[in-house]
Amino acid sequence: MNIKEAKQELLQTIQVYTRKDSNGHYLLPSVRQRPILLIGPPGIGKTAIMEQAARECGIGLVAYTITHHTRQSAVGLPVIVKKNFQGKEYSVTEYTMSEIIASVYETMEATGKKEGILFLDELNAAPPLVQAACYQLILDRRVGQYRLPDGWAVVAAGNRESDRAVTYRMPSALANRMVHLDVECHIDDWLDWARDNGIREDIQAFLRFRPRLLHDFDPRSSDRAFASPRSWEFASRILDAAPEGPLEEELLA
Numbered sequence: 001m002n003i004k005e006a007k008q009e010l011l012q013t014i015q016v017y018t019r020k021d022s023n024g025h026y027l028l029p030s031v032r033q034r035p036i037l038l039i040g041p042p043g044i045g046k047t048a049i050m051e052q053a054a055r056e057c058g059i060g061l062v063a064y065t066i067t068h069h070t071r072q073s074a075v076g077l078p079v080i081v082k083k084n085f086q087g088k089e090y091s092v093t094e095y096t097m098s099e100i101i102a103s104v105y106e107t108m109e110a111t112g113k114k115e116g117i118l119f120l121d122e123l124n125a126a127p128p129l130v131q132a133a134c135y136q137l138i139l140d141r142r143v144g145q146y147r148l149p150d151g152w153a154v155v156a157a158g159n160r161e162s163d164r165a166v167t168y169r170m171p172s173a174l175a176n177r178m179v180h181l182d183v184e185c186h187i188d189d190w191l192d193w194a195r196d197n198g199i200r201e202d203i204q205a206f207l208r209f210r211p212r213l214l215h216d217f218d219p220r221s222s223d224r225a226f227a228s229p230r231s232w233e234f235a236s237r238i239l240d241a242a243p244e245g246p247l248e249e250e251l252l253a
Helices: 003-017 046-057 071-075 099-111 128-140 187-196 201-209 211-215 229-241 246-252
Strands: 036-039 060-065 078-085 088-095 116-121 152-158 179-182
Touching: 003 036, 003 046, 003 152, 003 179, 003 187, 046 060, 046 116, 046 152, 060 099, 071 099, 071 128, 099 116, 128 152, 187 201, 187 211, 201 211, 201 229, 211 229
Parallel strands: 036 152, 036 179, 060 116, 116 152
Antiparallel strands: 078 088
């Protein structure tokens, strides 16, 4: 599906997950909600549609790039506490709150928004130990004794194994419990987005003329750089900020 279709699917899912009855109870309990996994080539805007969906639904967004974190930030750190069992005191290992779950509560406090999206980016690029640390959070919406609040949808994203990106095969037990949305890049969708987000007219006109260059990515190529929707937005912002003259001519050459 294209980006616009993926965004619409995401919006509809969030609406279902946050629908309540007349007593304020969620119609679909959180334990029955399935997390969403966006899979697609790099640079096509998977992260951007999370921001758009959260803004349009009026809910919060906590975005984590999993590759930037360790098992400890996902699980929490061990602490020793004293507990009494049958009249005898024991030292017991417990864990601090996961940094990810703590960020959700911090966002709720800062924004006043009690519902939102927890977005775990580059999930299948994280090493297996880090992925494993996220299993309980993704599947059971909790880490140890700490729960993800009701009203928060879990969405993850990653690149395809064929994209020459760093990926680790996702265990079948995890993959089978997620809704998979395979996303592709389409010029018409990007132009609609570009018109609404201040992308320069000359860049839009060029890509109408050469639409293949919107996402010039070949996983078989050894080139390190390639054109993508993300890089065209980057070029537009640089040109808007730069003075007229040699810099603009060089970037457009």
